[in-house]
Each structure stands twice: as structure tokens, then as C-alpha cells.
Amino acid sequence: MSLASLTIHEAAEGLRAKKFSAVELTAYCLERIKKLEPKLKSYTLVTGELALQQARELESRIRSQESSPLCGIPMALKDVFCTSGVRTTACSNILKNFVPPYDATTVKKLKSAGMVLLGKTNTDEFTCGGSTETSCFGVTRNPWDLERVAGGSSGGSAAAVAADECIYALGTDTGGSIRQPSAFCGLTGLKVTYGRVSRFGVISMASSLDTVGPIAKDVQDIALIMNEIAGADAYDSTTPQVAVPNYLEGLDAKDLKGMKIGLPKEYFIPGMDPEVEKAVRTALEELKKLGAEVKEISLPHTKYGLAVYYIICPSEVSANMARYDGIRYGPGPLKESRSKKQESRKAGDELMEYYLRSRGEGFGDEVKRRIMIGTYVLSAGYYDAYYLKAQKVRTLVKQDFEKAFEDVDVIITPTTPTPAFKVGQNTADPVKMYLEDVFTVSINIAGVPALAVPCGFSSGERTARARSERGSGSASPSDAELTKKVLPIGMQIIGPQFGEPTLLKVGSAFQKATDWHKKKPKL
């Protein structure tokens, strides 16, 4: 077992007991990166020298009394976190050479805790996607099965943690982008309450839905990271002044007596992978054994969550992407100018052409699609029918959760309807790709937190069959699909706004009783 496979709490203990140094730990992670990157492509940039230098500088600080458990722990950041002097691209050609002159608030906080930054991880372009296939750097592969996606959009972060290319990572979650890749890669990931963690300096996708959160190897690590990054920020006006608890409290609970768990019937749909359903139901039995009470509930507007999301999200994307005009950020038009008759030109034509070409060349397909949808639904004559309607249904989706939490403490669902799908399987049909988010988007619409924890495995064979039954896979599974590679399955624990401590308590009790989170891919 390599040092890189340690959790934060294990590594922090080892560092303090002088079993190994921060430099050794960092070097181990860099070795893993060197060995695995040709296969996985988790990283868009590896800052090895910087990481080793940071580790060296932190050695003496680690063993001081007041040092953070994150001090000297090597980690990775999704390539949307601005890092002063370190390239940050959002995996888009339009930002491919952007070097931010400042740090995101979360980066600043982690730096003061003693972060060792190994590099930036791959994501769908501007986080628009659920498979890390729309990145201008190429596709990130799932460490459990290289023919499959790692999920997305925080697919690079998830693959890097799962493959022990770092100890933990930060990601962002707008419609499932932390939870779905965590589920696909067998990890623990937290989508926080909207506003719990500052978004300042994190490249925006959809501002009323975007959240920043951790991807890690277990619940205890999630709590350690949250203790450093949560809280109001003067530079992000959407962070409410809600006291930050010690997220480690409650993790020692031996049982879940008195805990009421709701099981929404709308999340157990026909066509979902039978192995996913079985794994989640088995996990619920485990939670019952720990003393929790499980009851069926209803979230009646679940069916509309995805449609609400695919109006509100593109609308906000179209607004946020307006700043990439080739003027404030590079690179501007690269290709040769299209020939146009000079005499027909009016003043201003050149500027218009500059915009059209900068943006036409700079953005990839999925971002263009979202900009187009957003522009269409926000345009005169369509606003009420689409955007305003979606905002009203958003209220109903949010109220579903508020009503449910009058009766139960947490809600449990599968994180995704199926395990990781194959690279290229959903790229031709955007709606099919969007349907992969069906269990995660409503949580962002309501702004509530949700924790993804591993709860089992599926065999590749069964998965292929379930897919072809739903009509979303090939009619006859190919030979490759029949290879027996096991794929992780995730369970989603949802709580009321600012209910993160309860989610972590349930997740921690579950991980004490099971060892799904300890399984490693064979690489």
C-alpha cells in the first residue's frame, strides 16, 4: 500500500508521528500521477515543483500544536478555482492561457491551512456536462474501468482521488457535478447548502445553483475539509451569516437511534439499474440496524426538476459566459479572418466580427448549446413561458423538500440511476446526457445539501443489460460491455438547508458499519 492511498486523517496522523514527511507524501502522489496520467487524464496541469516546495516549507509547521489537519496534505483543485500565478482554464479554449492574478477564497483558506497543491483537475468545459468529455484537454477515464467516464463535471477531481493521485480534491456542484463523479468513482462527496462555501474566485457556471465542495475518501475527511472552507465571505454576497459548526462533532455516534429517514418513491423509477436499487435498499437495511427509522415519502414535483434545471441553468450560463468576449480574457480570434467585402463594411463590423470569432472559436459544443438555449428562453416573447415558468416550478420543487423535512431528518436516494456509462455513449444526444442528472439536479434547485457515499458495486454485465432494457444502450451489448468489471454505486443523503452535520453523522455511521468506501480500483 502506498502512502498516497491514505485518507487525510491517516496522513495527518502519520505526519505528526513522523512516520513520513510531507515531502515524501507529496513525492508519492507525484509518482502515482506520473504512472497513471497517461491512462486516466485526471489532471490538466501538474504543479510538481510547487507542491514539493510547499511541502518543504510546511514541514516544521505540521508538528506545531495549532496546525490544521490539512497542513502538508497534497491535494488537487478542479480547474475552475482561481489560483494566483497558476494557470486556470475551465478546460475551455477561451481561457486556455488564463493565469489568474488572485486566489479564490477557498484557495486562500486552504493555503493558510497548509495546502500542498499538486495541480488542477479536468472538468467538462466551464463545468457544463456530466462526463468530463467536453473538456478541451480530452476525456478523463474512470479508474474502475478505463472504457467508462469518471463522471462529471468534477470527473478529474474524482478520478484523481479514486486513483490515489492526491489525498483529496475540491470540486463544484451545480446539478450533480460532485455527487455523480463521486458515485461513479466510489468516493464520498459533499454538495453543500447553497452559499455555505464561498464561490468567490471560482469560475461561474450557473450562479443560483453553483456550489463548492469536497471530494474525499471518507466522511471524516469531508468534515476536516469543511472545517476549513465553510463560512460567510465578504466577497461572495450569497454566503449567509450562518454559524459554522465543528463538522467533526457527531461523527462518533455509534448508532442512529431516533433518526428518521425518508425514502421518496419518485426516485425508485422503472428502468433504473436493478443493482443500484438493490445496493441502496441494502444500505437502508444497514441504517435500520443502526437504529434509524425508514419511511416512504413523496417529493411530487421530482419529475419536473430536470426541465426546471435545463431552463434556469442555461439562462445563467448565457449571462455568465457573456464576459468571455475575447477582450477581457484571451486568446481572441486565432483563425484567419473570413473574407468579407471591405466596401460593404460599416463602422463596428470589425468589433462584431471580433466577438463572433472569439466566442465561436473559443467555446465548445455543450457551452454553445447552453448559451443558445439560455439566450432563446430569455429573449423577448419567451421569458414568461420558459424562464418565469421554471422559476415558479422551482418554488414548488423547493417546497417539496421543505415539507418533507417537517417529517424526516434526511432523505435517501440513489445518487445516479446507473453506474458509470461508457465514454462516447451519450455524447450524440444532449437530452440523453441530461437525463443522467435526474437524481441530483433537484437538490441544487432547492439549494439543500446532499452527501454522496459509496454503497455497493455493480457488475458491468448487468449494467449493460439494464441499459439496453431502458433503450439507452446498444441493443446487443458488445463484448467489451460484457467484461466483468465492477463499478461503484453511490447513495445520496439529502438534508435541509445547513443540515450538513446531520448528513455527515448518517454517512459516518454508515461507513463505520460498512467498508464500501475502502475499496480501491485495480490499476
Next chain:
Amino acid sequence: MKLTKQQVEHVAMLARLGLSEAEIEKFQTQLSGILDYVELLNEVKTDGIQPTAQVTGLTNVMRADEVASPGSAKSLADADALLDCSPLLKVERQIKVKSVF
């Protein structure tokens, strides 16, 4: 509902996206597919329902409008460093763009 080629071109112009003919054709189909899917919302009754624009109920969040001198703890980034993010020529700390009028 199928979007016309003219509608797609109009939206692309509003969004300042220069698209190729092939892209216009592709988006015509794909955007129509997405818009068809979201039509699902028409079956929800929303009379008298207030729209939700943000979820935590914050209103009018203010902070002091202070000038942070370069290099001070409150200064986030140097103005020149921000100007350097632009690919265009800088003249007297301004970005030189193509003629507007």
C-alpha cells in the same frame, strides 16, 4: 416544436456566437429537442406561485465601498495584473478595442 434556421441564426447573433453552417444545422435539431423536453413544465399549475430566483432568502447584502491600496491585505489583485489578462494592446492602462462607431 422545430426551430427554424433563421431562429437559430438570430439567437446566435444575440449571443455573439459565430457558428458554421454545420453547427447551425446541428443546433437546429438539438435545441429543438431540448425545448421539446422542457415543455413538460406546461402541465404544472403555477397560478399564484411566487418565482424563486435564489434559495436562502438573502436580500440587499451590502459591504463597505473602500478603496484598497495595492499590496494591502484588502487588495485582491493588482489592476495592471488584471489588465494583463487581456490579449489586446494596452494604452495608458486601457484596453484598445476595435472601433465601435
